[in-house]
Amino acid sequence: MPYLNRRRFLTVAGLPVVFAARLPAGIGLLGLETEDPLPGKHPDLTILNDRPVNAETPPHLLDQRITGADRLFVRNNGIAPASPPADPSAWELRIAGEAVPEPVVFTLAELKQRFEHHTYQLTLECGGNGRKEFSPPASGNQWSTGAVGCPEWTGVRLRDVLEAANFDRKKAVYVGYYGRDTHLSGDPDKVVISRGVPIAKALEDETLIAWNMNGQPLPHLNGYPLRLLASGYPASVSGKWLSEIAVRDRVHDGEKMGGASYRVPCKPVAPGAEVDDEDMCIIEEMPVKSLLTSPKTGAILSDTKTLPIAGHAWCGSGAVSKVDYSIDFGSTWQACALTKPANRYAWQHFSAQIEFPQEGYYEIWARATDDQGRAQPMVLPNWNPRGYLNNACHRIAIKVV
Amino acid sequence: MPYLNRRRFLTVAGLPVVFAARLPAGIGLLGLETEDPLPGKHPDLTILNDRPVNAETPPHLLDQRITGADRLFVRNNGIAPASPPADPSAWELRIAGEAVPEPVVFTLAELKQRFEHHTYQLTLECGGNGRKEFSPPASGNQWSTGAVGCPEWTGVRLRDVLEAANFDRKKAVYVGYYGRDTHLSGDPDKVVISRGVPIAKALEDETLIAWNMNGQPLPHLNGYPLRLLASGYPASVSGKWLSEIAVRDRVHDGEKMGGASYRVPCKPVAPGAEVDDEDMCIIEEMPVKSLLTSPKTGAILSDTKTLPIAGHAWCGSGAVSKVDYSIDFGSTWQACALTKPANRYAWQHFSAQIEFPQEGYYEIWARATDDQGRAQPMVLPNWNPRGYLNNACHRIAIKVV
């Protein structure tokens, strides 16, 4: 019988439990723990779920140009490895799959020693960021705007490693990853999540096997000691606690590649529609988006009618070509200043100085447009069953008194 | 004691009536009548209220370039005169007020004979058109999109008549109207509504005292035999069953000129805010707006991916400079063809041919922009307590199968 500590007994005691007696060892009733579920993270992150750990970052905490490690959101599908590896340099990454002649294993030390190091600032955004606004509602973590960040990542190119494993360019269609997190059920044979990207994306310069974030080892909750990074796609393709890359001769069919997971209807559907699995398509490039990070929403201006605003804008491919803001609910728009990205897939920074015409309540809406002329919509874009890809304009509330 | 017919007895009988015994003569319990509340109107108008009569027109019924008399919405504040005048030519209009040396009375026959006739196509839109979308909700008739129309009106210029009454240009600030409708309470001393416009608006070429709509006498519900028309302002300034024009030396202070009636906060307020009367300002020019009148929403295209669309666009001053449509919730917009107005204050007609990229559910959004660069917002614009001036984009639903 599993060990049950006193606190757990007391809280279990009053319930009509049919399940508790079957609890596997180490699994308690949740919501009853007192430990910090977010070690190393900023205390103002919003915890959406503590098992698995999912937490997002309020917009004003993302004001930094390079997102701090303590501020990057956490979206775990399973349970992170219980403790960091004793010797991270011995961490093993296996390269396998139909398009590799035979599996090859590299330790983290070997990866660092053998391949050229690269550092890029790469945007990471959960495919479900913005799900909270879906109507009819979509099930899953109800992300508001904060499942996004843009730290600097250091590692080796996936391409270099696959080439060292002598992968077959003609056969290769997709890569899929595996990691060392544990399924929520505790079953060690269940894969938590195993997703990936088309081979062309895998071979891009910026697709990394990374061990450092902002010059420091990855935070434990974000994949320590090793993870994949394929920016521009939903963050779920960037596997954490990375232990294997499979170079596939077909579209990868790992856990959460099928069904409604990280897939949207191939054709637009009416809100609330039921969609068969066969009519769902895998999400690839994320749409253009922006976030107002300064000021924090709710600012009351009492001694001025002038307000500097700032934030970031990004998109899944190409670049953001402009950002505009509106204080009249989109009747008129004014241009913001916009920086070039530090590198491809890094978010860009916008800023403007707003002169309010008179006192009153205002909403400031920001709207980014990509280099294909596609702008953020002001309303929820195409509805989909799981609530992905909501890139509607971000907005904040301001009072001039 | 008032006369109560049998039907009224039966329906009153079962109720816990505290009020019925005090019913004035001629006033029954409403919702119990069987007569047509909309004589002369298209049967598909939507009745919002039958006492006072308020009815709006579904978008597809407004597809005509010149709105038919049977399709113009009805927004009455009181009860229309019980029966048309026996001799309309003897209908009297009095010109009075502080800025008129002494009151002058013209019969309708005199007006027709003495002054030059003018015909203009003039848009008439209720200030509360679109109120239904307000959130938090605003009280009053819950107009959807159909409290608008654009018939051709024939009459004389208000300016010519005021000049004939020798009004004082230096003293004149505002005109106010009075009409021959009856207050809901039945009290003959209560004024139903008495609004008006600034003198500059009153003196415009297109401000008419009109007796004809589309070459025929006005419909009874729309003001027969005589009404005011000051297009571009909320329709409530265009008084019906017109019996008097007061040329005022101050802003007119008639019924429904004050309080929250046809007024919005002078400064923008947060949704749901309480606003003191002294902080409310009279609505003047209506904002830019458009309506998709073809096809009717809900069209299923089974044998084509091509769809012609059409509609009208208008604004309270100046002209509409462009209309665009979007089928991706405003991420991208395409230009429509747009006609010039028949005359100032006439709505303009837009059209386009949509090629849908694939099967699926689509919403077609139309967005007009005025010659000042102000576009319709995609979302509810500034909230106000009574729900006026909602000019958010109109949209229809389409399926390509």
Added chain:
Amino acid sequence: MRSLRHFLLLLFLVVVLVQACSTDEAPSAPPPRRENIVDGLDSLTGLIAQGDYRLVKGNCLACHSAKLITQNRATREGWLDMIHWMQETQGLPDLGKNEGPIVDYLATYYAPEETGRRPPLDSVEWYILSAAGGQSSAER
């Protein structure tokens, strides 16, 4: 004045009783519209037929249609504001002890809904549109 009103009320009730017993209706005449409940709504007014809806029928519908109620949504405070506005400007008398139950009914069955800055398109009636020509071509 008070006794006159009592007299009238009494007279009224007598007439109701007399009428209720009379059978002078021609057999071929359409039956009078009787109060009944269809799909949870009072068939004569469209009011939600729960709680004190009869108080609303008795006190509100002399001056305006029930549609002015059924198309609106408001909080308790909002409905009370509307009643007070009608009393101040439209001649509605004091509702006495009925005011509480009436406002309760309105705030319960006609409460505000949250629709955001853009409500969904709902209640779309779908129909087949042929490529050969829309319904609008004849009208323009």
Added chain:
Amino acid sequence: MRSLRHFLLLLFLVVVLVQACSTDEAPSAPPPRRENIVDGLDSLTGLIAQGDYRLVKGNCLACHSAKLITQNRATREGWLDMIHWMQETQGLPDLGKNEGPIVDYLATYYAPEETGRRPPLDSVEWYILSAAGGQSSAER
């Protein structure tokens, strides 16, 4: 297997009773978090403390946090779909006779809300921002 489970359940209850009577807690230790209701919510889980919320506590929280429930909204059918998905892919056992009451609870207290294509900005926490410099300047 069945009798083993019965034995474990019995053992479990015995231990609960023994623990409930024990007083070996140091007096200075923080009091254990007891089940109670604050503002209508179960203080330990945040679940709305009405109806069969204890069934939800007992059957759902072994594998995931109550937050996965409290942040979601769905129809009865939607909640049932989620339960079936957990059973098919996540190892959730059959809930037996508890399934009905659990789904009823979820569909009642965590029903979908209509927010349209753009929800309102709500729960804004207002604060004074001085012209001298925003809070962001230090961070950028």
